[in-house]
Amino acid sequence: MSRPPAERAGEELELDPIACTGHGLCAELLPERIVLDDWGYPMIDPPVPASLHEHAVRAVKACPALALRLRRAG
Amino acid sequence: MALWYLTRATGAAALVLLTLTLTLGIADVQRFASARLPRFVIDGWHRTASLLVCVLLVVHIGTSVIDGYAPIRLVDALVPFVGAYRPVWLGLGALALDLMIALVVTSLLRARLGARAWRAVHWLAYACWPVALVHGLGTGSDVRPGWLAWLSLGCTAVVIVAIGVRLADRGATPGVRVGAASALAAGAIALVVWLPSGPMAKGWAAKAGTPSSGGANQTTTARGHR
Amino acid sequence: MSGRLLGGVGPRGPVGLDRHLAVHGPMPEVASELIDEVTRSGLRGRGGAGFPAGIKLAAVAEGRRPVVVVNGTEGEPMSAKDHAMLIRAPHLVLDGAVAAARAVGAREVLLCAPPADHAVVAAALAERGAGSRGRPRVTLVPSAPGYVAGEETAVIAHLEGRAARPRMTPPRPAQEGYRKRPTLMQNVETLAHVGLIARHGASWFRELGTADRPGTTLVTISGAVRGPGVYEVPSGLPLAELARVAGGVTEPPRALLVGGYFGAWVDQDGAGLTLDDGELRRHGAAVGAGVVVVLGSSACPVAETARLAAYMAAESAGQCGPCVHGLGSLAGVLDRFATARTVPGDGERLVRWTEMVRGRGACAHPDGVARMLASATRLFRAELEDHARRGPCARCASASTLVLPAAVHARAAA
Numbered sequence: 001m002s003r004p005p006a007e008r009a010g011e012e013l014e015l016d017p018i019a020c021t022g023h024g025l026c027a028e029l030l031p032e033r034i035v036l037d038d039w040g041y042p043m044i045d046p047p048v049p050a051s052l053h054e055h056a057v058r059a060v061k062a063c064p065a066l067a068l069r070l071r072r073a074g
Numbered sequence: 075m076a077l078w079y080l081t082r083a084t085g086a087a088a089l090v091l092l093t094l095t096l097t098l099g100i101a102d103v104q105r106f107a108s109a110r111l112p113r114f115v116i117d118g119w120h121r122t123a124s125l126l127v128c129v130l131l132v133v134h135i136g137t138s139v140i141d142g143y144a145p146i147r148l149v150d151a152l153v154p155f156v157g158a159y160r161p162v163w164l165g166l167g168a169l170a171l172d173l174m175i176a177l178v179v180t181s182l183l184r185a186r187l188g189a190r191a192w193r194a195v196h197w198l199a200y201a202c203w204p205v206a207l208v209h210g211l212g213t214g215s216d217v218r219p220g221w222l223a224w225l226s227l228g229c230t231a232v233v234i235v236a237i238g239v240r241l242a243d244r245g246a247t248p249g250v251r252v253g254a255a256s257a258l259a260a261g262a263i264a265l266v267v268w269l270p271s272g273p274m275a276k277g278w279a280a281k282a283g284t285p286s287s288g289g290a291n292q293t294t295t296a297r298g299h300r
Numbered sequence: 301m302s303g304r305l306l307g308g309v310g311p312r313g314p315v316g317l318d319r320h321l322a323v324h325g326p327m328p329e330v331a332s333e334l335i336d337e338v339t340r341s342g343l344r345g346r347g348g349a350g351f352p353a354g355i356k357l358a359a360v361a362e363g364r365r366p367v368v369v370v371n372g373t374e375g376e377p378m379s380a381k382d383h384a385m386l387i388r389a390p391h392l393v394l395d396g397a398v399a400a401a402r403a404v405g406a407r408e409v410l411l412c413a414p415p416a417d418h419a420v421v422a423a424a425l426a427e428r429g430a431g432s433r434g435r436p437r438v439t440l441v442p443s444a445p446g447y448v449a450g451e452e453t454a455v456i457a458h459l460e461g462r463a464a465r466p467r468m469t470p471p472r473p474a475q476e477g478y479r480k481r482p483t484l485m486q487n488v489e490t491l492a493h494v495g496l497i498a499r500h501g502a503s504w505f506r507e508l509g510t511a512d513r514p515g516t517t518l519v520t521i522s523g524a525v526r527g528p529g530v531y532e533v534p535s536g537l538p539l540a541e542l543a544r545v546a547g548g549v550t551e552p553p554r555a556l557l558v559g560g561y562f563g564a565w566v567d568q569d570g571a572g573l574t575l576d577d578g579e580l581r582r583h584g585a586a587v588g589a590g591v592v593v594v595l596g597s598s599a600c601p602v603a604e605t606a607r608l609a610a611y612m613a614a615e616s617a618g619q620c621g622p623c624v625h626g627l628g629s630l631a632g633v634l635d636r637f638a639t640a641r642t643v644p645g646d647g648e649r650l651v652r653w654t655e656m657v658r659g660r661g662a663c664a665h666p667d668g669v670a671r672m673l674a675s676a677t678r679l680f681r682a683e684l685e686d687h688a689r690r691g692p693c694a695r696c697a698s699a700s701t702l703v704l705p706a707a708v709h710a711r712a713a714a
Contacts, residue, residue, distance in 0.1 A: 017620040018662050028112045039625035062114050066189040
């Protein structure tokens with residue numbers, strides 16, 4: 001499908017806190033990097049290792065508010 | 075004849091799946107979740123159900139065009155109200171299809187459109203379902219014997235409950251809630267009043283605009299009388 | 301000492317153009333070389349963030365059709381320095397704004413300030429003669445009320461006709477700001493310093509202050525002092541000196557609130573700290589907008605902090621969940637402490653939630669509240685525990701030291 005994981009450049013998750021309305025699908029799909037706070041809003045650990053890339057893409061697509069983005073690190 | 079049965083069967087199945095899609099969509103926006111059914115599962119089912127509707131529609135439309143019994147062309151499926159066969163009721167099907175296309179395409183391109191534009195188009199889902207329902211009741215020749223009528227009634231009951239749940243949510247503005255509640259009530263009453271004198275009554279096929287030549291595959295756009 | 305920014309300021313009224321030129325001297329011709337001079341001077345923004353002004357100027361100068369915005373919004377209730385500069389020394393602010401505009405190549409200056417300040421500034425503009433060839437056009441715009449209305453991107457939203465609420469950055473205003481143009485947004489006081497640097501140079505500017513924060517700073521001192529008001533002091537002044545500058549304390553102080561409502565509580569003797577970010581940051585504080593409130597012993601730090609937390613929660617722009625809900629929850633916990641209605645786990649909640657809201661918003665509002673509450677939890681620990689056990693103390697009923705205006709602006713619908 002694409003390059004082997006080791007070659008992919010580092011990726012980061014980025015949240016738009018204004019767009020985010022706390023649906024929480026992201027935390028369901030990527031619990032390794034996203035945990036919901038006491039009010040239902042995501043707390044993001046930005047770096048995404050290659051092994052979690054597919055899950056991160058799925059989490060980004062699942063957000064009903066389009067508040068999550070995956071981009072190149074740095 | 076097999077094609078005609080397939081058309082009716084896939085049409086009915088599409089209505090059931092469209093009802094499921096709408097119900098799951100409301101569960102989605104109401105943030106329904108349980109221990110066994112996380113949000114992303116409900117959301118995923120909603121998207122899958124809508125795509126299944128599309129698959130069923132391909133067969134539904136394909137068989138109705140290919141089948142020579144009723145004069146339906148491919149363009150009649152996409153452009154509302156130009157057909158020879160029951161132009162109004164078939165046209166509603168074309169309208170429902172156009173709405174489905176808008177809903178599905180905008181959803182596939184959601185990331186590019188942005189949340190606001192996508193949501194504005196997605197409101198059309200509430201128009202798509204009743205249009206599809208009335209299309210089924212108006213074009214289907216099975217309504218009088220009852221199975222399609224009962225199926226339609228069942229789906230309508232489910233949709234009324236689902237929309238009711240949505241309206242009961244205090245998050246919606248009062249104007250929207252009152253408006254939608256009245257529309258629901260009016261729609262339900264109209265359906266109950268219309269069904270017995272419309273599709274359920276004798277002579278509906280002629281009234282609905284079935285061409286007098288019956289099954290000949292004509293291409294003239296003879297306007298059927300209602 | 302008041303020889304720099306407040307030079308020539310009399311007991312009342314603004315410094316007129318003639319007196320202004322007599323005190324400070326004429327303004328030299330200004331071009332892009334001013335950017336280097338400001339960079340060498342080490343001037344840091346005086347609006348609260350302390351960002352190096354030279355870097356901002358250089359960034360904006362690279363863009364097309366830049367615009368200068370003078371930020372006089374001053375949403376911080378305990379700060380009066382921007383207001384003071386505008387109505388007492390408007391010509392120095394205008395000198396700096398025009399000089400900055402010339403340096404970055406901007407033809408337009410928007411001066412955003414409360415309507416009450418407009419008359420004096422308009423008169424000063426008239427004195428200078430509007431429409432002189434080559435001058436950038438200066439337009440007065442009324443600022444929006446509310447605590448976060450002074451945030452850079454909130455000011456831009458307001459100037460563009462939308463609600464004064466912050467937006468996500470990047471892009472920063474210097475790259476893409478007012479109507480997507482490169483925007484030099486600087487605090488009133490920062491530009492006044494630029495007006496002096498243009499005349500006297502970077503070395504002169506660095507004669508006072510510290511290496512990290514050169515020059516003088518306007519501070520608004522209030523609370524339990526004899527002469528509350530706006531004073532000009534050299535950066536790096538020990539905090540313990542500030543009360544003396546304002547005429548001495550009226551009663552033994554309990555604590556100082558340094559920076560503003562988004563600053564930090566510091567021990568009453570200043571904890572040996574100075575008005576310089578280097579040390580203050582290590583203690584979880586910052587110079588911020590130069591606000592210093594002296595909390596006297598007759599006030600109750602728990603009541604004041606609880607009221608302040610409620611105010612800051614109400615002043616949230618309402619756009620980001622963790623800010624709206626987090627600050628509200630924190631205000632609730634503090635209220636429970638103040639009134640002895642805590643439930644088990646509230647102490648742990650106070651600490652956990654304070655950390656949980658940091659960095660979770662589109663702007664630094666929740667971060668500021670977290671900073672203030674972290675310092676309060678540390679400094680007022682004994683009083684907090686006492687209130688949790690026994691409820692309001694005798695001092696809870698004293699008049700509030702902190703001025704907390706009612707929230708007047710519209711918030712985003714939930």
